[in-house]
Every structure is written in structure tokens, then in C-alpha cells.
Amino acid sequence: MPWSNQSGGGGPWRPNPGPWGGGPSGQRPPDLDEILRRSQDRFKSVLPGGGFFGGKKGIFLALIALLAVWAFSGFFQVETSEQGVVLRFGKHVRSVGEGLHYHLPYPIERVVIANVTENRRLEIGIRMEGGAARTNVGVREVPQESLMLTGDENIVDVNFAVVWQIKPGGAADFLFNIQNPETTIRAVAESAMREVIGRSDLQLVLTQGRQEIERSVHELMQRTLDEYQAGVLVVQVQLQKVDPPDQVIDAFRDVQAARADQERLQNEAQAYANRVVPEARGDAARISQSAEGYRERVVNEARGAADRFNSILTEYQKAPVVTRERMFLETMERVFAGTDKIVIDPSASGSGVVPYLPLGELNRGSNATPVPQPQSVQPAAPQRTSPTGVSR
Numbered sequence: 001m002p003w004s005n006q007s008g009g010g011g012p013w014r015p016n017p018g019p020w021g022g023g024p025s026g027q028r029p030p031d032l033d034e035i036l037r038r039s040q041d042r043f044k045s046v047l048p049g050g051g052f053f054g055g056k057k058g059i060f061l062a063l064i065a066l067l068a069v070w071a072f073s074g075f076f077q078v079e080t081s082e083q084g085v086v087l088r089f090g091k092h093v094r095s096v097g098e099g100l101h102y103h104l105p106y107p108i109e110r111v112v113i114a115n116v117t118e119n120r121r122l123e124i125g126i127r128m129e130g131g132a133a134r135t136n137v138g139v140r141e142v143p144q145e146s147l148m149l150t151g152d153e154n155i156v157d158v159n160f161a162v163v164w165q166i167k168p169g170g171a172a173d174f175l176f177n178i179q180n181p182e183t184t185i186r187a188v189a190e191s192a193m194r195e196v197i198g199r200s201d202l203q204l205v206l207t208q209g210r211q212e213i214e215r216s217v218h219e220l221m222q223r224t225l226d227e228y229q230a231g232v233l234v235v236q237v238q239l240q241k242v243d244p245p246d247q248v249i250d251a252f253r254d255v256q257a258a259r260a261d262q263e264r265l266q267n268e269a270q271a272y273a274n275r276v277v278p279e280a281r282g283d284a285a286r287i288s289q290s291a292e293g294y295r296e297r298v299v300n301e302a303r304g305a306a307d308r309f310n311s312i313l314t315e316y317q318k319a320p321v322v323t324r325e326r327m328f329l330e331t332m333e334r335v336f337a338g339t340d341k342i343v344i345d346p347s348a349s350g351s352g353v354v355p356y357l358p359l360g361e362l363n364r365g366s367n368a369t370p371v372p373q374p375q376s377v378q379p380a381a382p383q384r385t386s387p388t389g390v391s392r
Contacts, residue, residue, distance in 0.1 A: 074105045078113060085112045085172050092172050112175060116166040119235060122182060124189050125159035126240075147245065148194050154202040159241040160214075162189045162221070162234065170231030177229045185225070185232060192220040202244075206256075210239050 077100055078084045084096040088109045103109040125146030129138045146157050164185060166174045178184045196216045200209060218237045225232045244252040316323040 070105050074103050076101055076111050085175055092176060095172050114166055114171040116168055116171055119163050119165050122162045122186055145190055148197045150197055150202045150205060151199050152201045155245055156205055157243050157245055161238045161240060163236040164232055164234050167231050167233040173229045173231030188221050188224050192217045206242055214239055
């Protein structure tokens, strides 16, 4: 269609040449067919064997080659640690794993590949300043994120890190459900930590409650991100610094030292009690058992003496004379059993000393002291058995 440049309209193209080379002099632009013809001539001069590729047949073959190249451009490779998200006119249609895949060529479909195994790290409460181009890498505190209020209304300075990655099979959610992933994860992490610290006492936060806090924050973050359908997997929550604010750190350390001394003294007292109490209980049990044994022995001896007296009484009632004499002889036997004895017979002539054979000393062995020879006496009459003839 020719371009008409009106002379009296005063249009916007009047001062400048027209888009087809025309100008204010009223020249007519070239025809569209002329432009196409010149383009074909230039194309034929570029192609080898211009006679064969000339005309509409050459253009058709060139279009087929371009179409084949365009079709083969839809092949793509996904690595082991990656996941591909296929978009059709900007809309997510499917997700693919590792291997060789195909999608309709651009601009119909395109693929976005995301690394789903790379661990990413976020620092909350501090910022790393500097980099490879700088000689020094510093750490900048961010009190707006680190200062938190505990359950007993104390302020604590908490710095922690969150290690996260794209959830397996959740690359599409990660790409399309959250606009700024790092900002979202940082906000969720700070909110979860503030909630957990707000439910805990200061002493628990600073001492043995660190692992429990990390576990609670991890679970709360994952649950919140799953509600957002963020496609994010929280790998680990690491508490780096949990201290009181710098303004009161010295006083707080004094308090901690006093509490440590208190616990140490309590432990020492408990150890002393654990040692002394069992010893006292053992002594008490030993004394009780000794007293019980003494009681049993005395009672049994008393019962035995009573039974012996009753048996002697029964025998005495049967034969009083014989019993008295037997008791006398047994008593004398016990009295003179460990003493040296000389038997004197008053009726014998001379000294009246009766010789005897020391059988007990002979039984003691060769190491016994020699037995003194008896004095020479005259033969005496046979010894009487009467107890009156026995003297020392």
C-alpha cells in the first residue's frame, strides 16, 4: 500500500523524511513487492548453488531446516542435583527429574532448572561484610533481629543460622509461590525464634535449653513454610550466640558465677551426704545385728542353764547322796584341772606322799619340759577315793 504524504495537512511527518525514504517533496515510497523481490535476490546470492535453492523451493527447504533446528531446541538435560520446571506460555505444567527430557520449543514452552540439593545458609542477627575482593571480612551486628524478650521478661541477644534447601519435588512451589525466598525464610526464622524464646526462661535459654530451642524453632519454621507452600526444606537451625545484652553482660556473668558456685557447693554437700548416710546406716545395721546376736546368745545360755538345772534337780530328787557326791567331784575336777597336785595319804607310813605317773605331760611331745623325779617315799597303802584326802 503506497504511502501518501498530504501537502496541506501539517501532520507530524511533514518536516522529516517518511519511513520508506519519502520526504516532504512528495516522493512515493517503494512498493512492498519490490522490497520482497530484492530480499529474495540477496538470499539467493548468499545460498550455495543458487539455481537449485532459488525461488520458492529454496525458501521452503530453508524453512524446513529452520523448523528442524527449532524443534530440536526443545531437548534439555537435568543433572542429578537438579529439578526442571516446564512452563507453557508462562504457566507451570510439569516438573521433571534428572535425565534427558523434551519440551515444546520456545516460545511455546521453556524450562527453569533449580538446584534442589544445595544447602543455603542464612544468618539472623549478624551480617557478614566483605568478600573475596577485600582483605578483611567483618561481622556486623543487627540488634533489630537479635534482641529478644524471654518468658520471664529478660532481654537476650540471640544470633543463629538457618541451613535450608529446596524441597525435593517442590521446585515449582519455590519458584512461583514466594516472590523473595531469602527474605521470606529470614522473616519466618526470626518470628519462630522470637516465639520460642518468648515461651522460655532466661536461665533455660542460656544453659541447658539450647538443643530444645533449636528443635522447636526447626519444627515451627518447617510447619510455617509448609503452610505457605514455599517448597523449602529446613535442614538445620544452629544457635551461635546466646548472651545478655552488652550493657549488662558483666553483672550477668557475676550472677552466673555465683550460681555456678551454688551448684558446686550443693553437689559437694550431696556427695558428702551420699557418703556419710550409707556409712551411718551400715553402722546402725551392724550394731543392731550385734545386739540381736548378743540377745540370742544370752537367752540361749540362760535357757540352757535353766534346762541343765532342771535336769540336775530331777536326778537329785531321785538320788540325793549320789548326786551331791558327783557334783562335788565334778566341781573339784574343774577346779584342779589346770593345777599341779600332790596326793597325800595320811594313813601311809612315812611322808604319806603317793607317787603318780604324769601322763598329761608325756602326751605333750618331746618339746615338753622334763618331768621332775618324784621324791623317794615309802610304799603307801592304796589311795582312797574320799574327797577329804585330797589337798594341794
